[in-house]
Amino acid sequence: MDKHQQLKQYVTNNAGKIGKLIFFEPKRHKLLLFDFTANNAELTPELLGSTEQLSFWVFDKMKVDNCRYGIGGYLEDRVLYNGTKLFNTDGDIRSLHLGVDIWGDAETTVYNPIAGKVHSYQDNSGEGNYGPTIILEHDLDGLKLYSLYGHLSHESLMGLHIGMPMAKGEPVGHFGDCEENGNWPPHLHFQLMFDMEGNVGDYPGACRLSEKESYQQNIADPNVILQFPEDNIVR
Template sequence: MDPNTFNSFLSQISPEPLRVIDDTIPLSSYVSIDISENQAQLHQFDVTSSKDWEVFINDYLKKHEAQVAYGGYLETRDIYKRSKHFNKSDKETERNIHLGMDFWAAEETAILAPLDGKIHSFRDNIQFGDYGPTIILEHHIQGIRFFTLYGHLIRESITNLEVGQSFSKGQIIAALGAPEVNGDYAPHLHFQIIRDMQAYYGDFPGVCSKKNLDKFKELCPDPNLLLKVFNGTPIF
């Protein structure tokens, strides 16, 4: 299936928004956020510090009377410069373009399966700046197989999982982890759609380089095609 056809398929799965964050939080309590390298506000604190990020996110949520801040697909971000896991000297190969959608919310916020699925794989990706505990679901809809990734979870989320274990749409699958277990980030969910897992297991690149962007845009389409939560331009 070509990328355009797959994107159309994703957008038609549900006419209504699909939830990956605790559904007791109304969508009216969501606010979009832009944390790309061009945002001047991000030069006013230490972006290498997860504690400073928590203060920034919490202040942003308070300012907008929101509980969840979301966004980030294909953002070019400076935050990854702090980790050798992403940082390269060559700008063409430096991995700094974000391939998923982030949902910034309180630690231990429940994470939901947006669709019926089963566990493809899971892993604690412990390298600094990585996902931390990660779950990947496999979905089969209308004869089409694809995958969704959930990163930056609490460790308990993967303690009793089994490959092949089924989850229903709306079922709690995990919760958001604290910085000390989630790769050293302010609490948030990294949600990503993956067309083909290739040889990856319990992991998949969530950030790519400019050089490889076209390839990964095809592998990882915009999550908002499925979730339908984006409703405006981020404001500071």
């Protein structure tokens, strides 16, 4: 059994050990599935080139559809990164998104979904980067899993130390605003890895299409943990 199947089996057999990542009540809250691929004609260069315009677009979409959060992005081939140097250093754009984004208000609380400990953390500053980032380490009956939380607030990094225990349901941090989260509309980048591959406080959140197969071996589907009800997703 490969690690992806081990993770799914662990979640199935240990439902009580998996908690919520954000405050979400299925009876009240809806989730808007965003499309940041080239298929979305609304994503003009002008929109993507302005954090202010993109933020307005994201939150207006959520408001119109009466959604508490926006979600999506796992293995999505995005045009979102076309104009950002961080993702386009040699002409081969890192456009394939490796995590799930959850869009919502700045200061939204992020909770730890699985008991673990702090692996590493740092402020990955710079245009288009994660900004404040926390990575947790989890031992799931012998299966090692790492969870990454990007685009947090600066305050989220305060009081942490390597190896610090983090209980299920304990606050990890809060969504950062655009001035601290890499100049993005407020959101969380949530990603799962089986191996940190030597990275500390950081791990690529996007890769080149040519690297998809290689990264997919190490990147787990965050939806296995998130388990948002299909009936609550607005498409």
